[in-house]
Amino acid sequence: MASNNKSIFRTKSIEGLLAQTASKGKGLKKVLGAFELTMLGIGAIIGTGIFVLTGVAAADYAGPALVLSFVFSGIACSFAALCYAELAAMIPVAGSAYTFGYVGLGEIWAWIIGWDLVLEYVVAVAAVAVGWSGYIVSLLKAGGINVPAALCNPPGQNGGIVNLPSVIILFIITLFLLRGVSESAKLNNILVVIKLAVVIIFIALGVGHVNPANWNPFFPYGVSGVFKGAAIIFFAYIGFDAVSTAAEEVKNPQRDLPIGIVGSLLVCTVLYIIVSAILTGMVPYAQYHNNAAPVAYALAQVGINWGSALVSVGAVCGITSVLLVMTFGSTRLLFSLSRDGLLPTVFAEVHPKFGTPVKSTLLVGVMTMVLSGFVQIGKLAEMTNIGTLAAFCVVSASVIVLRKKMPDFNRPFKCPGAPVTPVIAIIFCLYLIYNLPNFTKMVFVIWIALGFIVYFAYGKSHSLMNFEEETGTK
Template sequence: MASDNKSIFRTKSIEAMLSESGKGLKKVLGAFELTMLGIGAIIGTGIFVLTGVAAADYAGPALVLSFVFAAIACTFAALCYAELAAMIPVAGSAYTFGYVGLGEIWAWLIGWDLILEYVVAVAAVAVGWSGYIVALLKAGGITVPAALCNPPGQNGGIVNLPAIIVLFVVMLFLIKGVSESTKLNNILVIIKLAVVILFIVVGIGHVNPANWHPFFPYGVNGVFTGASIIFFAYVGFDAVSTAAEEVKNPQRDLPIGIVASLLVCTVLYIIVSAILTGMVPYKEFHGNAAPVAYALAKVGINWGSALVSVGAVCGISSVLLVMTFGSSRILFSLSRDGLLPTVFSEVHPKFGTPIKSTVLVGVVTMVLSGFLQIGRLAEMTNIGTLCAFCIVSASVIVLRKKRPDVTRPFACPGVPITPAISILFCLYLIYKLPQFTHMVFVIWIAIGIVVYFIYGKGHSIMNFEEQK
C-alpha cells in the first residue's frame, strides 16, 4: 500500500482548508443573499422548460410525485451539505468536502465532474435563454436572422449570437464583484418569483381534474424516471456552498441558505406541476420548450403567457449568473490546490474575484453555446450532481468518525442513517438515467483520471506541504 504522502487517497486537514479560506475573496454575502442565490439557480430551466418535457415523455400528471421524490432525495443531501458547509466554509463545494473526508483522488474526480456539469449546464441554459429572447423580440416586431440565433448545422445557423452576448454580460458582472452580481440576481429572482406566483393564482382557476386521468400513464416507474430527469432543477443548492468563502457568517448563514432555498423551490415546483398538468393534457407538452407560457395561451390568457416569457428570461438569466459563479469557484479551488494550473487561482486585487477562472469559464461557455448543438449533453448535469451528493453524504459519515472533535455549527440529524439514505436515493436516480448519460460520464471521468496522473498528482500542494 502506498505511503500517506504518496497515496492518491491522502486527505487535506480541516485546519489547512480553513487557513486558506478567504484569502483575497471579499466576504459580502448573508443568509438572504445565499437563499436568493439558491432560488436563482433552482428556479429557471426546471420550472419553465423541464416540467413540460418530463410530464409529456416520462411521468404524465404523476410529475407531481416525481418532484416530491426528487425533493426528498435532495433534502437528505441538503442536510449533509449544510453540516459540511458550516463546518468547512471554503469555496469548492463537494470538491472541498471530498478532499477532507475521502481523499485527493475522490475530490479531484468530483471537482473535474462538477466543472463539466456546470459548464455544460450554463451553455445549455444560454441556448434556452436565446430561444426565449428571440421569441420575445419577434413578438415585438424585431426578427433576429436565423443565421445569428442558431449554431452551425441548425436551421441555417452560423452562430447563436444572443447566447454569446448574455454570457459575456454575465462574465463582466462576475468579474466586477460578487456584491454587484448578487444585487442583480436578487432583482431577477424577485421578478421570476412574482411570475411563478402569478401563474399559480391565474392558472388554478383553469384546472380541469379530468386532465389528471390517467394519473400514471407511464406507470409508477415513470415517476422515478421523471425524477431523474427533473433532478436538474435542484442543482442550485450545490451552487450555494461554492460561495462559502464570500459569506460574512458562514457557520450560521450557509445552512439557512441551503435549506431555505430548497424548501421554497420544492413547494413552488410541486404546485406549478400540479396546475400545469391540470390545465392542459400532458401529451400536448411533447417537444414544447415553453410549457408554462403554452398552458396560459391554451386557456386564452395571452397576456399571462407574455408575462411568463419575460419571467422566463429573468429566471434563466439568474441561473446563468449563479451557475457561472459556481463553476468559476470550483475551478478556483482546484487551481489553488495545484491540481490544475495555479494561474486560475489568482484573485483580482481590486474586485476580489477569481478573474482568470471567471474568464476561462466565460469563454468556454460562450464557444459551446454559440457554435455547438448541446442536445443530450445537457443530461450530464444530472449525473454530475447526483455523484456530488453521494460524495458529500459519504464525507459526513467519514468525518463523524475521523474528526468527532471538530465543532459542527449545524449537525445533520440521524447520522449515519440520513447520509446513507441520501446515497441510496442518488444511486437509484443515477441508475434511472439514460444510457447515453452513463456513457458520457464514464468517458469524462476516464479523461479526468489521465489528467490527474499526468499533471494533478505531481503538482498538488499536498506534495510540498508534506515535505516540510
C-alpha cells in the first residue's frame, strides 16, 4: 500500500507502479531479453576501467596488488548486484535505485538517490566522452590526420576552443537513443563483441610476456593501497546498475534481469582480474603513471605494435558502448523522476512511434555535449564513484526493509543470505566511500544540499503522490 500522509517518507506501492507503467502512453516499449541485458551490462562495465584506469590505479595507488583491488571491488559489487537482482525482478520499472528507494525507504530517499544518480551518469558520460576523444585523436594522428588542438580540447586547456570529437560522438549516440532502445541494443551488441575480442587477444598476446619480477614488491603502497585502489577503480564497475534502469523495457523481467545483472558482473570481474595481473606483469607498474592507454602501451613496450594499434581500435569501440549505455541509463532516470512529478513532467513524455522518452534524451544529450565539449572534467569525474556507492547502499537497505514490510510479496529472484548479504554490501560500500578523496566527498555534499533545495521548492508539492492521496487512488 502507498502511504497516505504528507510525509517526506511516503512510499509508492508496487501495484501502483506496475499499473502506471501499463497506462497507455506512459510505459516504455518492451524489447529486451536476457542476452541484450547481459550485453548492456558488459557494454557499460568494460570500457574506461579496463582501457584507461588500470594503469593509473596501478601506478598511483596499488601497484601489482591492483589485482586484489579488483577482487575487493568485485566482491563489494557482487553483494550489491544480488540486491539489485531481487528488486529489479520484483519491481520491473524504469528508474533503478531511485524506484527501489521509493518503494522501500520513501520519497525523500528516492529523490536524493535519483538526483545523485542523474549527476553521476551525466558527469560519467561527459568524462568518458573526453577519453573517447583522446583515443580517436591518437588514432587519426597515427593515420596521418592531425586534429587541431583548438578543436579537441576545452577552453583553457592547450589552447582549446571546443572538444569537438566528444560532442560529435554524443550527438550520434543521442540520435540512436531517440530512434529506439532496440536499435541501440543492436549497436551495443556489435561494439561489445569487438571489445571482448580485443580484450581476449590482449590476454593471449600478453600472457607470454609476463615477467614475475615485475610483481615484486607486490604491495608497494602497503595493504591500504589495495583499498584506495579499489575505491578509485570502482569506476570500472559502474554500469551493471544501468541494466536495472532498463527493467521496464524487458520482455520477461522476472527471469532476465537477474541473469543480465549478475551475469555481466561475473564476466567483467574475471576479465578485469586477468587483465590487471597481465598488465602489471608485462611492464613495471610505475611506468603507467599518467598513461591514458595502458593496455596499448604494454603491448608496444614488448614490441607488439600491431597489437597496440588493434587495442586502440577496441578501446574506441569499448568506450563508445559505455557512452551508449550510460547515456541510456541517465535518460531513464530523468524519465522516472519526471513521471513521478518530482521534476517537470514534460520530460516524461514518450514518443508515440519509437516508445522512447524523447525530451529526457534530448536534455541529457545537450547536457553531456556541453560538459564534454567546454568543461575540463578533472576531479569531478570521481563523483561517479561516490554516487554509485551511495546508490548501492540505498538499494541494499531497500531489500532489508521490503523483506520486513512485505514478506509474502512474490520475489521471482531472492537475494541469498538476506539480510546478511545486504548488510555486507552496505559495509563494503561505506568503506570504499571512506577511502575516496576529500574533494569528491565535498562535491557530493554540495550537490545533495542543492537537491534538498530543489525537492522542497518544487518536487514535494508537484509529486504525483499528492494527487494519489487527494483522490484516494493507490
